[in-house]
Amino acid sequence: MSSPTTVEASSKLASKCPSGPLAERWSKHRFELKLVNPANRRKFHVLVVGTGLAGASAASSLAELGYSVSAFCIQDSPRRAHSIAAQGGINAAKNYQNDGDSVHRLFYDTIKGGDFRARESNVHRLAEVSVNIIDQCVALGVPFAREYGGLLANRSFGGAQVSRTFYARGQTGQQLLLGAYSGLMRQVGEGQVKLYPRHEMLDLVVIDGVARGIVCRDLTTGEIKSYAGDAVLLCTGGYGNVFYLSTNAKACNVTAAWRAHKRGALFANACYTQIHPTCIPVSGSHQSKLTLMSESLRNDGRVWVPKAKGDTRSPEQIPEDERDYYLERKYPSFGNLSPRDISSRAAKQVCDEGRGVGASKMSVFLDFRAAIERDGVDEIRSRYGNLFQMYERITGEDPYRVPMRIYPAVHYTMGGLWVDYNLESTVPGLFVLGEANFSDHGANRLGASALMQGLADGYFVIPYTIAAHLAGRKLGKISTSHDEFKRVEQGVRERIERLKNAKGKRSPDSFHRELGLLMWDKCGMARNADGLREALVKIRELRDAYWQDVKIPGDAAELNNVLEHAGRVADFFELAELMCMDALHRNESCGGHFREEYQTPDGEAKRDDANFCYAGAWEYAPESPSGKVGWSMHKEPLVFENVKLAERSYK
């Protein structure tokens, strides 16, 4: 058993992980969980916020079990949740390729990929249910890619040496979400789920210490409305848009999670951010988001820059021996498929050395020439046609002829609300699923594992674990006429008024861009203590300026995109502060958190297992009369009984 850390466990963070042999924990836990009698289920009302993979799968499974469900989302339809944009694939330990995969290997790869900062029990459960996810999705009609003979096809993804990724062209997220959405809509049709599209949750209602409802703004009418329930599930996605530019859809935000945080849910590992290595570089100051080029491209594309600094020749003029295929050189066993954090930092490094390419010198080549010569244009087109087309549209360049240019961009947030093994936050009755929680990916997520986690949480974990809450606690009847609902609604209204009444000079978007740049600069791919301290000062100044100088035209009592954005930006400011504090406190480098002070002589991340082998969960300390916002840290030590903590090497 290796528990390297002497960190003291916080009593607030009972992980509820079962004990015993790793592979038996989940079934043992399921057996020990309470059950809700089928006749009683319809008496329980569950509020599911978010309809991405996590939310749609959770809402449909719970409805299927007989619970009464209400589902909320920001978009005009649940089918448009950000999960729809996932391209590359979903992992599962099916071992259909007979190439040595197993539940244990997926478990190990995920733990190692996460740089030993995730819970063993959770990750093993994820690997176990991964196989059921594929079965479930196929049953729902997800048209995964198949071989000629009719069996399911697989590809490989970063951080793995086996082919375990299932995919549907470059639209895997779309097809998975449409599958989950169809199941959800079936329940809507049957009256088991009530759907609230264009509804944004703006606060959580906690009564007698238990989450009992939410307050939303109806985005079409501007009305502030309350919804009461017996449990609240946040499936509201990640917060990468704190950086303004990211691969996330424009509406992705932290608001629901942040409001819950301010009502008592601890926020863990806020600084763990994934920067994806293969994105289309920024083209100008108008840039509104960044576009990912799926990591699957690295199966056939080779990443390189010129060996010489300041080489301005066009790529075809640079001879083979003057190219540096730096991933293949530095990480021979994983090469172009090295994990994301490592590949991203390597790209930054060569660009910082002055060897970047393109007009801005801030990109690297992703070259398909060799693959096209080997397999032919048609084969490459069949594998990546839609991605190549997307690239061409955005850049005006043809990747069949000239190498793509790529650069890392913010992509995913491993941090999120702290949850126990049941996916319950530190607020009883408040569960957090999907990217919004912190649970399974440690300090770095492997490609194709987010879709897996979202569906695992929704289809195969929450249907069991929610019963512990519903059957285990005495939940009295509560309606929205309860005083607490009125009080929270009032708070939501006042906040909107405050934003609207600032009547300043700058748009929320301009503030958001400024915050994003600051975060990218000081809390992005590489961080250091001085930079983080400086950022903390600037974020606070900018946040204060925001509340004085923001300008929101239009009416709050109707559709108002600027007002919606303004509320989200206000929360991003507070989150940004916490992210920097978290990054500053973690005096080590691990996964997506690279502190420049803590690196090996050859520039790799240097963990400090003796002092930092824990999940750090922050408790919000309400604003004091002086107006100062504060947080206190709680620690959940990570115990490794089944894997040996090792330096994470992909060489």
Added chain:
Amino acid sequence: MSSSHDTHASHAAAPTHEKKHLALTLHVWRQRAATSEGKFVTYKLDDVSPDMSFLEMLDVLNERLIANGEEPIAFDHDCREGICGACSLTINGQPHGFERETTTCQIHMRRFEDGQTIYIEPFRANAFPVVKDLVVDRGAFDRIIAAGGFITARAGSAPDANALPIAGDVAESAMDAAACIGCGACVASCKNASAMLFVSAKVSHLALLPQGQAERSRRVLAMVEQMDKEGFGNCTNESECEAACPKGISVANIARLNREYLRALACGD
């Protein structure tokens, strides 16, 4: 040690100065609410970078409107990658504009000419009422799916995914139909505002797969019934929908839908 300023620079701006910026005249549909009268309002932009996307061009305009204390133009968008189906503009009379198999959010300004005039309207159809400006309500599509656009499969009940092989070409055909993003351009492009392409894509996707057989008849009947209830028009084989579809969904699906429908009626299901 820190070199993060360089990355900062890359985030901020890359040179676009060599390329000539465009001057454009925009006529944009403005409508306060579903029940209000709408009208075109004219805006002039004189420095549109050809590297901007169409929606980034509207972002720039909106920032200016906000600076002037005017209300910005409301439009739906989210992924800005052509996959979520949120964006829904009619550009110079064509849903998603003139580029084939391209959503509004994927159009880049390098496709426009200096001095050009652009009309921007919402997707128009009775079944898609305007919510505000360029935003419409496409809830009818969700209701059609709720009526039958699914395969019933309870979590936990599924057999092993490889237990039932599906020939590669069948899976590919199902995927062709499943690629629909539910944007509604097919409806907006059709003179009858028919939803046949949308409905047929889902019916085809599920009818092609062995998993979809059990509910095959019920599905098509229920979806068509709901489609009619929502007030979509009839299909008169104009094929405008296929031309407007950003995902290249083929009208062959409509033929399949008709066959499926007759088959279901014949089965008396």
